[in-house]
Amino acid sequence: MIKEPGGERTPIRNSGSQTLARGLTALQMITDAPEGLSVQEISERLGAHRTIAYRLLGTLVDFHLITRGADGRYRAGAGTVALARNYQTVLRDAALPVLRRLADELGSTVALLVAELDEAVAIAVVTPQSVDYHLAFREGSRHPLHRGAAGHALSSLRAPSPTDTEAVVRARRDGYAITHGEVEPGAYGLSVPLPLAGQASPTCINVITYREGIVRESVERVRKAAEEIARAVQN
Template sequence: MSDNEAVAEARDGGAERATGQSGKAAGSQTLARGLLALELVAGQPRGMAVQDVAQHLGVHRTIAYRILVTLAEHHLVVRASDGRYRAGSGTVTLARGYAAGVREAALPVLRRTAEQLGATVALVTAEGNEAVAVAVAEPLSVNYLLSYRVGSRNPVGVGAAGLALAALRPPEPDESPEVTQAREQGYARTFGRIEPGAYGVAVPLHLVDPALHMCVNLITWREDVADASLPTMRAVAEEISGLG
């Protein structure tokens, strides 16, 4: 730590003490800063530099660095080779807990929708650059259907679900036109991208936690089912978003 940074940190700390804050209040402020820093970093796929975090928090660079180091010790952020901080593996554990709650709440809706549309419907979440099916419902009234198992993985940006999940991310200069279109339309539709001869229709969820990217995805062999499914799938996405 440089002399200037040490002086700045002491000044910031002294200012807090001068206001008469108790240890409890100071601890709450530190926690709030840490949570905000985590939220900022997690919301930026390209990561954030220490100075960027400091500016958003309104604190000196040294304090921001100390917060990021603490988060890194708990694997909530990771410092990349370019010096920028990105979401770490620990956030996956937190997201899985939240995602599990969304999954349980969504299952009855998925089952109802599968029966209504006569097609397989899945809840898909982004884990890194993979789209993972966390819940699947299949209609009981259909003899022939497209099976899709829980745990199925495909790249984000590929297939209807992958495109819908990619559309939830900030725009990228080099993103595919399909991702841009999915973001503008609010849904993605594909044919034969994952399974030859199969249609996919996916609508992203807009959850309380914007860092958790999920979508509902319909998979069917039938073009007429895919054609008629969008209004229902939009309504289902809105309903499940309200549950989470």
């Protein structure tokens, strides 16, 4: 059995051009809806007239980012796969073998997350093959930086600030963060920052499990995995 934690989308900031912001918002809504969305649903969610929605959708179709099915509903297109494939490619390629091994050793889902503005975003997620039951979540899932082990670990890589929470200060001091129930009710999280010199986006390994013993006993193992990924990226 696999359980996927519920995500939470934060409001768009610094929207810039209204047309661009609406187009990106529409793309985001469509990629989050496997069953697809109708133009009426998109128009209502954007708070825009159907004519405007049609124009936005037409542009996204032209760039192969979405596609219109025979049922008239819009779904993610092949262009989104190409974009995802090129994102953090070197880092993901170096990390995936290490994450797979770690996931099977711990019997828990292991992910690589980066900081984007004030959110933690999963760019690689590996589930264990060694157990029948585990928590899981999708690549591209995101949650606010002020919550969860990954959020605290990523925030600890940024320059110290008077607004840092106690959890961030502790993560910066200890080199890891452990939380309980901050993102998924009842779940424990363990996150270790990656020591990547010159990395534009703060990055961490995150372990999520319902078993407290796993996170308490695995800090050094996860720390070594983070160091291994960092060496592979920088060599």
